[in-house]
Amino acid sequence: MTTLTAPNNRPLPGKHNTAGWIVAGGQGTRMGGVDKCLLPWRGDTLLAHTRARLQPQVTRCVLNANGDVTRFYPAHWPSHDSIIADREPHCGPLSGIHAGLSWLQDQPEQWLLTVPADCPDIDTALLSTVANQYRQQRLLLACAGGHKHPLFGVWHRSLLVEVTRALQDKNWKLMALASELGAGWVAFEHERHFHNINTQEDFEALTRSE
DSSP: OOOOBOTTSOBOOOGGGEEEEEEOOSOOGGGTTOOGGGSEETTEEHHHHHHHHHGGGSSOEEEEOOSOGGGTTTTTOSOGGGEEOOSSOSSTHHHHHHHHHHHHTTSSOSEEEEEETTOTTOOTTHHHHHHHTOSSOSEEEEEETTEEEEEEEEEEGGGHHHHHHHHHTTOOOHHHHHHHTTOEEEEESOGGGGOOOOSHHHHHHHHHTO
C-alpha cells in the first residue's frame, strides 16, 4: 500500500499512523468531584461511548488519566497499560497533550488524535475530515457553530518540543498555543459532536436529549 504524503514529506494523518488519546483530565470539581466520564448514559458510561466512536478511526485508544487507575481498570477500560498519567500535572488540558506527545515518542504512530473523555457523541468522521484539510500543518483543530474546540484535534509528534516549552513558561492556554503554532482550524457542520460535560446542568441536558 502506498502511503500518501504531504508536500513537506510528513505522512498525512490517517487510521494507520494516528493513535487516539482520550483526555480524562480534570478533577470534576464542578461535578462534586466525580469522574465526569464515568457518568451513566445510554446503558454505559460517557467514556465507553467516547471510546467506541473513536476506536474505529485510529490504531488504538489510550486513556490519559491521573490518580488511582483502578477506578478505570478493569471495570471501565480494557488495559492497565493503556492508561497514561500526566507527566506535568495541574496545568489544565495542556498537561494531557504533553503526556500524549511524550508517550508518542516511543510509538510507531506519527500523529495523536485528541478528544475529551466526556464527549460521547464525537464525530465518527473526525479524523478523516481533519485529514482532508491537511496542508502541511503540524496541528489541526476542530471548530463548529462559530466556536473553536482546541481539545479536539490532530497533533504531530514533533510538537513535543513546543508543548514542553509552553508548560515550562506557564503558557497553559490551548487557544494561545494553537495560535502560536499556526494551527489549522477545520470546520464541522454539527456542533453537537463537540459537546462535553462541565456541569451538572450539562449532564441533565444530555440525558434529556436521549
